[in-house]
Amino acid sequence: NDNTNDNTNDNTNDNDNTNARYPPTPPDRHWLFGHIKSIDHKIFGLPDxxxxDVIFFAWMSRLKSRVIMFEVPTIGRFIVVGDAALAKHVLQAKTKSKHHGENENGSDRNDDTDTDTDTDSNTNSNSNSNSNSTNNSNSNSTSTNNSNSNRNSNRNSSHNHSAFPKAPIYNSVFPLVGRKSILALEGNEWRSQRRIYNPGFSPDYLRSIVSVMAQKCDRLLAACQEEDVDRDLPTNMLARATNLTSDIIAQVAFGEDWGNYPGGGGVGANDNGNDNINDNGIDNGNDNNNNNSYNTNASCERESEIRKNGIQTLNTFRELALIIDQNRKHLMNGSCNLxxxxxxxxxxxxLDRDMRHxxxxxxxSIRASEREHQHQQQQQQQQQNEQQQQNQHQTTNQPTNQKDILSLTLSGFLRRQQRSKNNYDGNDNPASSSSSSSSSLSLSPDDMENVTSQxxxxxFAGHDTTATTISWAYxxxxxxxxxxxxxxxxVRDRIGHEWADNVAKNGTNTRDGLTYEQLQRCHYLDGVARETLRLYPPAGSMRCATDPDxxxxxxxxxxxxxxxxxYAIQRDPDVWGPDAxxxxxxxxxxDQGRRLVASHSFLPFSRGPRDCIGKYFALLETKIALAVLxxxxxxxxxxxxxxxxTTRITSLPMNGCRVKLRPRVL
Structure with missing residues (x-):
């Protein structure tokens, strides 16, 4: 058992009992499988x-090893990693060209590893947090694009791909997320898709959607009050949180109000027939204020149809996730239910049909907005010169109600198509051909598959995992x-007494007086969210060791x-202490929080360049929901x-984190 020392710089303590933490590869690959089968996990008091992950953690504690291995039918040798140092190696290691050599211990660093410092409001100021968030998520600037180009050329010559790509078991979730999903892509394909969607998760964009998230929380409180508290019934927090997060992601990502609550989107006590949020640039799915393009009856019919389609899509997602999970379990057992x-x-x-629609x-909607935009431009050209100059800046921008993530993406396709057309036609003035740009906007089959996959x-990732976190946290x-x-x-100190008193008494108007900067100063709420993610990580990661050596x-x-x-890495008592x-x-x-968040002992969003694109979105959403609740x-x-x-593709509380709610008495 003569194990070599690791040269990696990690926060874990590797000095004690190294051989126990890293057993050598056994001569017989079935040795541990037979041993583990003799350990009935029921002796730990764990239900079937x-x-x-909980069972593996119990095995690790019993065997006094952070790495265990056994054989799985149809998969082969399966290594369960409960150690931060090995996890760091798996997440960082890159394929190398021969002249670069290879470091067996995973200590070789490159410009693509561990770029995320994962700082947020709990450890530094708002400006520092925004700076770090921008470095991770916003790739709009020219300097960043130039940097990416230089780094891409370097990667192509040396270490273009991860040495531990995603495992083939991810193929089983392709029906749910698509074959072109950013979760499964590798190398340049992944890098291209990440760059396209980064602006939708930048700090500036998150700042603009705080009021949207808060308004959806009005509906959450109304549903809890009307369906549970008033009827003296327990509240299934997972069900309520899932409705909330699915409503938010549909609004922010798709630009549609699906109203996944009893009574549709009108449950909120603050709805008053007008859900548009033009000041933040989010189209809420209601067209009543959209330049009178539709009358009230047409708008109501459209809203009803959108909500009907949304609820149908949500139900399809849920049933498909359940069946995929059952299929995966059958696959693990070497069987198949045709x-x-x-x-x-x-x-x-x-589901693909719903997404294409x-x-x-x-x-x-973009075409209609472009036509209205052009009509306004023609009208303004007929006004006096002073009025034309005053409104010129306004007429050169996209309408403010087209800033959901999908519209941002489609507008990007529009601009690229227009640039290509102008270059082909030799036209140096894009504005001169803008009248035809919207009508000619279309997506190739490959582009459509890319967009629908993302x-x-x-x-899936934006509503399922965040709902689980909110449920566990409360x-x-x-x-x-x-x-x-x-x-x-x-909450009272950082957001304000007036806001807190209004929410406590009325449960309405949660968006009034709530800002991104205030939430960034809620350090304890941030700690609650992160501690919940530590104890109950919503998802793990499976990788393949493609290099046989x-x-x-x-x-x-x-x-x-x-x-x-x-679950094991983030409860390791050697890292987190006796109260792990x-x-x-x-x-x-x-400072302690800074070190823990920056270490590879805290991985709910993974680490490095392949970290979760929506991590700051999820933390912001969780903090708003907790502040309100x-x-x-x-x-x-x-x-x-x-x-x-328990687990169903992602983890979740099996009983839904049921609580009995009581309105607070001030």
């Missing part, structure tokens, strides 16, 4: 339906009243599938000891 496979194919076809609706990915807070009160005090600390990785068990299983948001405050309600967790961390 609990997440495999009837279920056929059903998943049918649902996938229906959604894209077409946005294309039609939309499905954003919807469920944890109601079990720790002192931490709930601490969060409330911060790949090693780490004399441990052979080649030809294996590696599962990064975040306790809910302690304070651990993410100050803790201000409005007290709660009692029901059957807290029986809540189970």
């Amino acid at each position: 339906y609990i997440s495999y 009837r279920r496979v056929y059903r998943s194919w049918r649902l996938s076809v229906a 959604l894209v077409q609706r946005r294309l039609d 939309l499905k990915t954003f919807y 469920w944890l807070l109601v079990q720790h009243p002192e931490k709930m009160e601490k969060a409330r005090r911060e 790949s090693r780490f600390k004399n441990y052979k990785l080649g030809g294996s599938v590696l599962h990064l068990n975040l 299983n306790e809910f302690v948001p304070e651990r993410f405050m100050g 803790v201000t409005r309600y007290d709660g009692v967790a029901l059957e807290a000891e029986n809540e189970v961390y």
Whole structure:
């Protein structure tokens, strides 16, 4: 067991019992499989339906090893990684050309690794947070594009791809996210798609959608009050949070109000028949104020049809996710249910059709807005010169109600198509041909597949995992009243007494007086969100060791599938201390929080260039929902000891984090 020392710079403590943490590759690849099968996981008091990650964590504790290996039917050698140093190696290692050599220990760094410092409001000022967020997500500037070009040329000559790409098991979720999903792409294809969609997750864009998220929380509070509190019923936090996050992502990513609440989109006590949010540039799906293009009846019919389509799409997503999860479990056991496979194919076809129709609706909306834009321009040209000069800047921009992520993307396609057309025609004046640009806007089949794949990915990842985080976070807070009160005090101090009193008394107008900067100063709420993600990570990661000679600390990785068990990594007592299983948001405050967030012991959004594109979006959404919920309600967790961390593609609370809500009395 003569293991070599690792030269990587990591925060984990590798000095104690290295051989136990990194057992050498056994001569017989089935050795641990037989040993583990002899360990009935029920002896740990774990039910059969609990997440495999929890069972693996129990095995690791029993075997006193952070790395375990066994054979899985149809997959082969399966390595469960519960160690931050090995996880860091897997996430950072790149394929190398021969003249570069290869570092077995994973200590070789390059310009593409660990670029994310993951700083946010809990550890520094708003300006620093915005700067770090921009570095990670906003690639609009010319300097960034030039830098990317230079780095791309360097990559192509040396280390263009990850040495541990995504495992083939991700193919099973293609019906849900699409074959061109940013989750599954590698190399230059991934880099191109990431660059296209980065502007939709930049700090400036997040700042513009705070009021949209807050307005959706009005509906959340109304649904909790009318459907649960007034009827003296328990609240399924997962169900409520899923409706909230799906409504938000549909609005922000697709530009449509799906109204996934009882009674449709009009449940909110503050709806008053007008949901447009023109000041933030988000089209809420209501056309009542859209230059009187439609009359009231036509607008209501359109809204009803959009909401009907949205709820149908959401139901398709949910059923498809359930069937895919069942198919994956059958695959792991070496069996296959053909009837279920056929059903998943049918649902996938229906989902693709719904997404194409959604894209077409946005294309039609852009065309209509362009026509109105051109009409306004012609009218203004007939006005006096002073009026023309005053409005000239306004007429050169896109209409302000076309800033959802899909519209930003389609507008980018429009500009690229127009530039190509101008170059082909030798026309140096894009404005002269703008009248035909909107009518000729179309997507090739390949572009349509790319767009629909990313939309499905954003919807699936954007509503499912965030809803789980919100549910766990509030469920944890109601079990720790002192931490709930601490969060409330911060909301009153950072956002304002007037805002907090209004939400507590009325549960309405949550967007009034709420800003991005105020939320960035809510450090404790940020700690609550991150501590929840540490204890209950919503998703793991599976990678393939494509190099047959790949090693780490004399441990052979080649030809294996590696599962990064975040549940184990983020509860490692050697890193997180003896209270690793306790809910302690304070651990993410100050310098200690900075170090923990920057380490590879905290990986809910992965790390480096392949980190989650929507991580700041998810944190912002979680903080807004928690600020509203803790201000409005007290709660009692029901059957807290029986809540189970289980998995259905992503992790979730099996019983929905049920709580009994009580409006607060001021």
